[in-house]
Amino acid sequence: MAVAPFKWDDAVQWDGPGAIAGGEELAGDRLDRARYAEFLTNYLVAEGKQRNYVLNLNAEWGAGKTWFIKRWYMELKADYPTVYIDAWQQDFSDDPLLTVISSIIDQLRDATGNKVAIPDGIKSKLLGLLKVGGKLVLKSAIKKAGWEDSDFSVEGEDADKLVDTLCSNHKERYESIQFLKQEIRQWVEGAVGLSEGELDYPAFILIDELDRCRPSYAVEMLETIKHIFDIPGVVFVLATDTEQLQHAIKVIYGDGFDAESYLGRFFHRRFTLGSISRREFIQQAIVDKKLHFEHINAWPKITDSQVLVNVLTAVCDHFSLSLRRTEQVLDRMIASIVNYQGCTINLIFLVYLFSLCEKNNEDYRAVVDGKMPTTDNHPKLKGFNALINEYVEQNFSCFIKAESSMGTHIEFMGDGKYRNPFEDKEYNVSLKELLVASYKSMLNPALDYSYSNRLLDLVKEYSSQCRKLTVKESSTLAEKELSQLERRLTTYKNLVELAVHLD
Ligand SMILES: Nc1ncnc2c1ncn2[C@@H]1O[C@H](COP(=O)(O)OP(=O)(O)O)[C@@H](O)[C@H]1O
Ligand SMILES: [Mg+2]
Secondary structure, eight states, rough: OOOOOOOOOOOOOOTTOOTTTOOOEEEOSSSSSHHHHHHHHHHHHHHHTSSSSEEEEEEOOOOOHHHHHHHHHHHHHHSSSEEEEETTTGGGGGGGOOOHHHHHHHHHHHTTOOSSSOOOOHHHHHHHHOOOSHEEEEEEHHTTTTTTTSOOOHHHHHHHHHHHHHEEEEEEEEHHHHHHHEEEEEHHHHHHHHTSOOOOSSEEEEEEEEGSHHHHHHHHHHHHHHTTOOOOOEEEEEOEEEEEEHHHHHHHHHHOOOOHHHTTTOOSEEEEEEOOOHHHHHHHHHTTTTTOOTTOESSSOOOHHHHHHHHHHHHHHTTOHHHHHHHHHHHHEEEHHHHSSSEEEEEHHHHHHHHHHOOHHHHHHHTTTTSSSSSSOSSOOOOOHHHHHOOOOEEEEEEEETTTTTSSEETTTTTEEOOOOOOOOEEEEEEHHHHHHHHHHOOOOOOOOOOOHHHHHHHHHHHHHOOOOOOHHHHHTTHHHHHTTTOOHHHHHHHHHHTOOOO
16 A cells, blocks of 8 residues: 655644643654655565564654654554554553553554454453452553453452462463464454555554653563564554663663663664754744744844854754753743843843753752852862863854944053954854853943953954954954843843743
């Protein structure tokens, strides 16, 4: 069956398992992921038609696995029996196999329009697999799986016996698994057969958020479901932050354990969602949010969305923020600046604080409370310079009013008048230099708006010889403007702390 090309440009409402009316919206594709979906679908359909296939979809936390899996699910289910399992939401049940099998059966039942009844045998076999210790736990597990007590005979001595005998009996457990595999196979056949040509093989079982689960649960989930992995015509896709999962495995089996080979045994292949350009992501996010920034009183002045893109990209790249954190910082920044009224806000410093607050709360506290020294020579305290140097230096293009802010001529005490050789234009500046200058001017709000010696030297030197400015020198040109912005740290602190409630 040919799969229509994926058109993911528009936002859609998530309508899969766990969806609530008016709930989650999946943004339009900003990462060119449709290409991946098309490739993976074609590949897995070819692989999975005859045999079973287990794919590990890998990407770091916040890089877009859940978005991808959900969006993909919504397309796949039109052509293939498809099951979506959020392992994390199901973490409660304490029994991975119950979670997976009950989700598979429930969702395949939906796919067949509820036309296939639960066969009698399956209930007792499922019960046989539960690793619960007693009737009460068993009952609550059944409830949580969304079934009725009446689906199962769990009353009286029989149930106790069932629990006791089946849980401890390995042979029985093995047979139960074989039986359930057959059942799943038959359910898939039912879904394809009853669909009157709409659905085809293979079935897709997409399992997300394993890396959000408790380590023991995640490992147990993997080890349990590997028993049902080998059903012909069924493709399993497990989305994980594979490096995180390897840590989890080492928590269980010890530091020296070769978690990579261990994981390798579960999967036929690993597919890594390509790393993304944060700039592109931010660019599209800003377009999507249709932000009106004409009246925002900020520096650098937001003349168009590119100014915001430059500032946000520089800061989020500086901290190597994940996509999720980047989007969070963007939303929080927007919420706070559209509400802000007061003197011109230092946007770069504000975005920096939002990101720092996400990245390292202790450092954030020291900065907003003004307790972090600007220099690095304090015997005990970390200095702001050292903090900045822990992360990646960034340069970006920024409009500086080098002429308007300083005037056409600059008067030097006892040294005559020099023409200001600089103009108002875009300069390539250093994030680090701007942040250090901003923080300094905030720690000393009493400073008058004098020129720094560096700035004066630059004017003098540059008026005698015209050459290209270095990034550091260009950044110095912003000092005058920086000193004229809102300089009370508490203003910034309040803005950040109001907006962090926005999750
Ligand atoms: N292709 C995409 N287009 C637009 N936004 C995306 C895309 N992929 C992810 N996002 C957004 O990035 C953030 C993190 O994505 P998510 O899927 O939750 O990451 P993960 O599951 O890998 O931790 C979410 O806010 C999500 O909406
Ligand atoms: Mg996720």
